[in-house]
Amino acid sequence: MFFTKIPSLKKATEKKKIKIAQRPNYVYIPLINQNDENITRLVKKGDYIYKGQSVGRRKGNLRIPIPSSVSGTVVGFEEHTYLNGKKVKCVVIENDFKEKTERRLGVKKDLTKFTKEEFIERLQEMGIVGMGGTGFPTYVKYNTNKKIHTLIINAVECEPYITADFALLKEHVEEILEAIDAVMEICHIDETLIAVKKENTELIELLSNFVGTYLKMKIAPVSNRYPSGWEKGLVYQLKRVSYQVTSVERGIIVSNVSTMYAIYEALKYHAPLTERVVTFTGEMLKDPQNIQVKIGTKVSELIETIGGYHKGDDLYFVAGGPMMGKSLPDDDLVVSANLNCVLVLPKQKEQEATTCIRCGKCVEHCPAKLSPVLIARAKGDVKKLQKLQADRCIECGLCSYICPARINVREKVVEAKKLLEESSE
Ligand code: SF4
Numbered sequence: 001m002f003f004t005k006i007p008s009l010k011k012a013t014e015k016k017k018i019k020i021a022q023r024p025n026y027v028y029i030p031l032i033n034q035n036d037e038n039i040t041r042l043v044k045k046g047d048y049i050y051k052g053q054s055v056g057r058r059k060g061n062l063r064i065p066i067p068s069s070v071s072g073t074v075v076g077f078e079e080h081t082y083l084n085g086k087k088v089k090c091v092v093i094e095n096d097f098k099e100k101t102e103r104r105l106g107v108k109k110d111l112t113k114f115t116k117e118e119f120i121e122r123l124q125e126m127g128i129v130g131m132g133g134t135g136f137p138t139y140v141k142y143n144t145n146k147k148i149h150t151l152i153i154n155a156v157e158c159e160p161y162i163t164a165d166f167a168l169l170k171e172h173v174e175e176i177l178e179a180i181d182a183v184m185e186i187c188h189i190d191e192t193l194i195a196v197k198k199e200n201t202e203l204i205e206l207l208s209n210f211v212g213t214y215l216k217m218k219i220a221p222v223s224n225r226y227p228s229g230w231e232k233g234l235v236y237q238l239k240r241v242s243y244q245v246t247s248v249e250r251g252i253i254v255s256n257v258s259t260m261y262a263i264y265e266a267l268k269y270h271a272p273l274t275e276r277v278v279t280f281t282g283e284m285l286k287d288p289q290n291i292q293v294k295i296g297t298k299v300s301e302l303i304e305t306i307g308g309y310h311k312g313d314d315l316y317f318v319a320g321g322p323m324m325g326k327s328l329p330d331d332d333l334v335v336s337a338n339l340n341c342v343l344v345l346p347k348q349k350e351q352e353a354t355t356c357i358r359c360g361k362c363v364e365h366c367p368a369k370l371s372p373v374l375i376a377r378a379k380g381d382v383k384k385l386q387k388l389q390a391d392r393c394i395e396c397g398l399c400s401y402i403c404p405a406r407i408n409v410r411e412k413v414v415e416a417k418k419l420l421e422e423s424s425e
């Protein structure tokens with residue numbers, strides 16, 4: 001596996017404790033899961049909503065509810081920016097600050113006392129999705145008859161700036177390990193490897209103090225280079241196993257740290273996924289922080305509560321990290337379950353891209369072993385794109401990062417990938 005050394009840039013938030021956000025007056029729950037807006041809306045204007053009640057549900061095979069993060073009244077529907085940069089319809093709920101729930105939340109003492117069927121049902125009912133960026137419904141991963149021998153917990157956080165999972169592990173390591181132990185027991189998994197960057201000695205030391213009591217769990221240090229947290233690359237580094245579509249086909253499940261914490265809350269407290277930790281960072285923020293926020297909170301309001309922006313340069317916003325994130329024109333973004341970072345940088349004077357000098361660097365550095373330059377040149381020729389396997393792009397951004405001609409190669413490859421996806425529908 002060919003990974004690339006890039007700067008980590010995590011200093012601004014890596015030592016900071018998680019700050020709990022003020023409760024918002026309104027939340028804007030985006031009616032989308034992954035990039036699928038094919039959602040059945042379950043509420044109308046004027047409805048009273050309990051915290052955790054579903055405001056929508058994804059249709060089709062990947063049915064998953066979308067829970068409200070507050071109790072209160074539905075006051076309307078508005079479009080706001082989602083993680084993918086698009087405007088998406090959101091349910092606007094006026095918070096009554098009562099945190100009322102439909103059911104009394106009983107506490108489960110022993111998390112291993114779920115049958116596999118109850119576990120799957122709980123994950124689905126609580127709206128648990130992949131929080132590392134994918135948003136893929138988690139119950140689907142675990143709902144397999146295939147023997148799962150290995151669970152990999154992805155604590156690598158290989159993109160620069162992001163420290164949300166690191167902060168969560170530091171403050172909730174015992175809960176996360178308890179959830180892993182329960183998942184192993186319920187799904188009859190033989191071993192768990194907790195993947196951490198080799199250079200993150202603080203996390204390795206912390207985990208070493210707790211993992212010892214769980215005999216089937218091991219800390220698995222991985223490459224410091226980017227993108228060592230990419231799922232396929234991780235599975236190959238740790239198990240020397242390759243797969244086509246999902247790691248489940250080879251008896252391996254990969255779950256991210258935040259997702260595992262959401263599983264803990266779902267099993268322990270019957271709590272739907274309504275909050276997450278997001279890293280707010282970048283040179284233009286006065287006080288970068290890891291913040292625990294309610295899903296549906298406006299990013300602009302959250303930034304105000306941590307002191308706002310530095311004056312001077314124009315602002316450049318990214319939803320997600322600098323490599324895989326989506327650049328945005330403004331801060332009209334709402335927090336979704338799969339948003340791990342908001343990055344605010346000074347807007348660079350546009351450096352014009354020059355012509356490709358055919359240096360081959362994008363090919364040399366592509367971890368998916370693609371030819372980004374050729375995909376970019378194929379310009380919509382579906383047959384060529386199929387041959388070049390543009391659909392295998394993991395959108396890591398290395399081709400753009402490495403290109404000396406400053407060509408946004410990733411954007412062109414992602415467009416090609418979308419075209420292939422559409423042409424196969
Ligand atoms: S964005 Fe896609 S094409 Fe570019 S380096 Fe990453 S995987 Fe390769």
Ligand code: SF4
Nearest residue numbers: 356357359360362403
């Ligand atoms: S890295 Fe940039 S200049 Fe070099 S081959 Fe790829 S697109 Fe062309």
